[in-house]
Amino acid sequence: xxxxxxxxxxxxxxxxxxxxxxxxxxxxxxxxxxxxxxxxxxxxxxxxxxxxxxxxxxxxxxxxxxxxxxxxxxxxxxxxxxxxxxxxxxxxxxxxxxxxxxxxxxxxxxxxxxxxxxxxxxxxxxxxxxxxxxxxxxxxxxxxxxxxxxxxxxxxxxxxxxxxxxxxxxxxxxxxxxxxxxxxxxxxxxxxxxxxxxxxxxxxxxxxxxxxxxxxxxxxxxxxxxxxxxxxxxxxxxxxxxxxxxxxxxxxxxxxxxxxxxxxxxxxxxxxxxxxxxxxxxxxxxxxxxxxxxxxxxxxxxxxxxxxxxxxxxxxxxxxxxxxxxxxxxxxxxxxxxxxxxxxxxxxxxxxxxxxxxxxxxxxxxxxxxxxxxxxxxxxxxxxxxxxxxxxxxxxxxxxxxxxxxxxxxxxxxxxxxxxxxxxxxxxxxxxxxxxxxxxxxxxxxxxxxxxxxxxxxxxxxxxxxxxxxxxxxxxxxxxxxxxxxxxxxxxxxxxxxxxxxxxxxxxxxxx
Numbered sequence: 116x117x118x119x120x121x122x123x124x125x126x127x128x129x130x131x132x133x134x135x136x137x138x139x140x141x142x143x144x145x146x147x148x149x150x151x152x153x154x155x156x157x158x159x160x161x162x163x164x165x166x167x168x169x170x171x172x173x174x175x176x177x178x179x180x181x182x183x184x185x186x187x188x189x190x191x192x193x194x195x196x197x198x199x200x201x202x203x204x205x206x207x208x209x210x211x212x213x214x215x216x217x218x219x220x221x222x223x224x225x226x227x228x229x230x231x232x233x234x235x236x237x238x239x240x241x242x243x244x245x246x247x248x249x250x251x252x253x254x255x256x257x258x259x260x261x262x263x264x265x266x267x268x269x270x271x272x273x274x275x276x277x278x279x280x281x282x283x284x285x286x287x288x289x290x291x292x293x294x295x296x297x298x299x300x301x302x303x304x305x306x307x308x309x310x311x312x313x314x315x316x317x318x319x320x321x322x323x324x325x326x327x328x329x330x331x332x333x334x335x336x337x338x339x340x341x342x343x344x345x346x347x348x349x350x351x352x353x354x355x356x357x358x359x360x361x362x363x364x365x366x367x368x369x370x371x372x373x374x375x376x377x378x379x380x381x382x383x384x385x386x387x388x389x390x391x392x393x394x395x396x397x398x399x400x401x402x403x404x405x406x407x408x409x410x411x412x413x414x415x416x417x418x419x420x421x422x423x424x425x426x427x428x429x430x431x432x433x434x435x436x437x438x439x440x441x442x443x444x445x446x447x448x449x450x451x452x453x454x455x456x457x458x459x460x461x462x463x464x465x466x467x468x469x470x471x472x473x474x475x476x477x478x479x480x481x482x483x484x485x486x487x488x489x490x491x492x493x494x495x496x497x498x499x500x501x502x503x504x505x506x507x508x509x510x511x512x513x514x515x516x517x518x519x520x521x522x523x524x525x526x527x528x529x530x531x532x533x534x535x536x537x538x539x540x541x542x543x544x545x546x547x548x549x550x551x552x553x554x555x556x557x558x559x560x561x562x563x564x565x566x567x568x569x570x571x572x573x574x575x576x577x578x579x580x581x582x583x584x585x586x587x588x589x590x591x592x593x594x595x596x597x598x599x600x601x602x603x604x605x606x607x608x609x610x611x612x613x614x615x616x617x618x619x620x621x622x623x624x625x626x627x
Contacts (some may be wrong), residue, residue, distance in 0.1 A: 144318065145261060147501030149269050152253040154275045155217065158307040159246050161287070162189065165304065166240075168288050169297035176297070177233040183354075188240040191346045193247025194542040195339035200248035201535025202290055205326040209256040210319060212584055213249055217312035220246040224305035228298045238303070246308060247542060250277070251534035254518045258530060259322035268461030271515035275457025280508055281416065281446035289440055326528040337376035342539060345368030349547055355555060389468070397524040397608045398533060400600040401517060404475055406540030407597030408513035410548035411482050411590045412449070415489075415506050417549055418586040419445060422493055425577060432580035433493050444613075448500050449507035456511020464519050471519035472608070476601035480621035481505050485595035490587035506507030509594070513601075523608045544593075552589045556582045 167186045174182035204212040223242025230236035254273045261269040291299045348365030355362045420442045425434030437445070456478065465467040486504030492498050517537060525533045558583025578586075 126296050138310055141265060142166050146267070146313075147266060147318040148260070149257070149272060151311065152257055152269075154307075154311040154314055155249050155253045156273055157280055158304070158311050158449045159250055160277040161284060161307065162243070162246060163610050164280070164284040165287060165291070165300050168292055170175050170309060172292065172297040174237065175235070177236075179233045181233055181237070184237055185375035187241055187347070189244040190247070190542060190546060192241045192244025194346060194539055194546075195343040196245060197248045197251070197535045197538040197542070198338055198532070199246075200252060201532035201538075203256065204252055204531035205324070205529060208321045208325070209252055209259065209606070210315070212531075213256060213335070214312055214316055216245040216249055216252065217308055217315070220244075220249070221308040221312065223307060228301035228305060229515075232331045235585055248535065248538060250274075250541075251518075251538045252304060252531065255531040255534050256319065256322055258264070258518065258522055259324050259527060260320055264465065266522070267465035267519055268458070270518045271457045271461030271464070272454070274518050275453050275460070275511040275514040278412075278450040278453030281450045282443055284446070285440045285443040302349045318541075322527075324527040324530070326532075329541060331519050334376060334379065337372050337379065340405065341369045341372030341376060342543070344372060344545060346515070346543065349550060353550060375444060396603065396605055397520065398536070400604045401447040401475070401520045401524065402537050402540045404479065404513070404597040404600040405517045405537045405542035407593050407600070408479060408482060408510060409541040410545040411486060411594040412506060412510040413545040414548045414552055414590040414593070415482075415486050415587065416446070416449065418552075418583060419489070419499075419503065420592065421578065422583050423496075423499065423585075429562070430578065431577070433583055435496055445500060445503055448504035449510065452484045452504045452507030453511030453514065456508045456513075458503060460512055460515035460519065461573050464516075467474070470608075471516040471523065472604040474512050474514040474607075475520065475604070476598055478509040478514075479594050479598035479601050481509030481512065483509075483591045483598060485509060486587050486591035486594060490584040490591065492576040514595070520608065548593055552586045 138503040163186075166189060170185050174180065174187060200212060200216060220243050222237045226239030226242065227236045228239075230239055254270045257269045257273050258266055258299070287303070291303055340475075344365050346369075348362050350371060351365070352359075352362045422433055423435050423437045423442065423445050424439070424583045425431060426436040427434045428436070453501050460471065463474065464471050482505075485502045485508075487506070489499060489502040492502070520532065521530065522536065523536055556578055562577045562579045562582075
């Protein structure tokens with residue numbers, strides 16, 4: 116179930132206890148390293164809410180209709196380059212590739228901030244998309260360099276800290292965008308990315324783990340191109356029409372490239388991603404479940420502000436008329452509870468009290484319950500805060516359980532390239548979920564309001580109560596799908612031995 120090429124199977128030095136008195140579990144050095152890796156994740160997490168807010172200002176400044184690509188360019192490049200980033204990290208060192216991608220992403224943010232035209236700005240956003248793989252690069256690096264007794268907690272905190280960005284995002288939007296313009300948003304992201312890169316360089320050492328195989332350029336082009344084409348087709352489908360020639364062309368070409376990649380990857384020993392790892396139930400179920408929890412919580416975080424910002428005076432059956440900055444009060448439980456969930460996973464898994472598979476399932480269940488309860492009981496602010504906390508707790512448990520499951524399922528030599536596959540799932544599925552939800556909501560659930568109220572709302576779309584319920588229930592349903600895959604995880608996960616796996620053409624089937 117892994118590449119039959121040999122690799123240096125030596126465990127990272129930081130995980131081997133030296134003779135003599137045991138070292139402290141945590142030191143100032145490891146704490147600073149953890150803070151630096153968390154800073155990387157927070158910078159990425161802030162990019163998701165901040166960048167889309169710039170689109171109206173960019174459209175007005177450049178008088179363009181291409182501003183919608185500000186976020187799509189970021190996501191497409193992030194998904195397309197994740198497999199390459201994972202393979203390069205396993206080959207040349209996770210720290211080296213992480214720092215390289217952070218530097219290029221910072222340069223892209225600076226280019227967007229100074230761009231004289233929309234084309235240059237979008238080119239900068241493409242470069243900034245290299246920040247997306249830095250999430251799995253960060254926790255993969257933590258897996259290799261932290262002492263063995265701290266690995267589970269360190270990896271869990273890095274993976275779950277992504278939820279904290281929801282708290283400052285509304286305030287940053289107001290201060291950066293409304294007070295100083297869209298260029299300061301990209302300038303801030305440039306400084307944050309560069310600062311996190313410097314922090315990692317100063318505090319975190321390189322992983323000693325290597326996988327000495329080469330990167331297949333053809334596979335990288337086919338896989339990256341296929342993922343990019345599919346994402347373009349899916350993202351533009353609602354605007355172009357799902358039966359439009361352009362939509363079908365992008366989707367068809369993307370699927371075709373992925374099929375060609377799949378066929379050729381099975382015949383080469385230097386495939387970008389070893390597909391036999393994905394056939395294993397542990398990796399497959401973790402990959403799908405991880406994508407589902409990101410999709411469910413992402414959709415919930417889109418619908419929840421709509422619910423709480425709608426004025427109660429409209430008498431739609433929901434809404435508290437909260438200001439944009441007041442939204443942070445409702446998003447705070449998501450971020451704080453996600454960190455609590457991540458710490459819980461680190462402690463419980465690190466001490467061997469619970470398997471990460473059960474915690475992943477519990478996280479999915481909590482996310483589904485929080486979303487469904489919000490759909491049917493959103494008349495009280497206190498209840499909405501409580502249910503948002505359930506979603507956040509579930510997200511934190513699932514976010515943190517994912518890398519712990521990967522650590523158990525695959526050896527260090529293919530950790531980053533396997534995590535890259537999960538990263539693709541965490542990008543593609545969340546990109547599709549809102550499109551499905553809002554296609555249904557826009558179909559017959561837009562509230563009919565008097566013209567003067569529509570003008571007061573600056574033309575913003577307002578949904579009926581049933582429309583909001585449908586959006587939240589779709590988030591719950593996605594979490595239930597993730598729960599099913601979490602429950603399908605093997606009861607005991609055994610780390611795959613690369614040398615024990617036969618070549619692709621062998622008759623021996625992969626075993627669990």
